[in-house]
Amino acid sequence: MKRFYLIGFLILMAFDTLGQISFYYAGTQALPVAANVAWLLRIFTHPWVYGAIVGYVGAFFTWMTLLKHAPIGPAFAASHLEVVSVMLLSIWLFDERLTLARALGATAILAGIVCLGLAEGREHPGEASAEPAAPR
Numbered sequence: 001m002k003r004f005y006l007i008g009f010l011i012l013m014a015f016d017t018l019g020q021i022s023f024y025y026a027g028t029q030a031l032p033v034a035a036n037v038a039w040l041l042r043i044f045t046h047p048w049v050y051g052a053i054v055g056y057v058g059a060f061f062t063w064m065t066l067l068k069h070a071p072i073g074p075a076f077a078a079s080h081l082e083v084v085s086v087m088l089l090s091i092w093l094f095d096e097r098l099t100l101a102r103a104l105g106a107t108a109i110l111a112g113i114v115c116l117g118l119a120e121g122r123e124h125p126g127e128a129s130a131e132p133a134a135p136r
Helices: 002-029 037-043 047-069 072-078 081-093 100-123
Strands: none
Touching (some): 002 047, 002 081, 047 072, 081 100
16 A cells, blocks of 8 residues: 555656646746737647646546545645655756755655654554454
């Protein structure tokens, strides 16, 4: 089951990251903003809009699947891994700077996910692979 969680959260992070990066690129293509049909048609000719849609829809279905199986505390924390992945990709794609505050924030997110995962594992050891107990 741990492999399921790992793969599931990596897929969720990939979809979330795709959605965020695509949304950024789509937003840069949206300028200048105008409230008319020609502007909407122009927006929907850019592939980044579809990347954002795929990212958000994929993240939604991946998240719903994970919620059926994963413990909610660590799952909710791990669902925010895209903050770290988007930050790292932004350094490369958008020439963002990696500041000490950002590095510390990313470290705090990762440490929080690890702590919640370890706490959940200690609280419910072997629960993921155990069969449900029969009622007495």
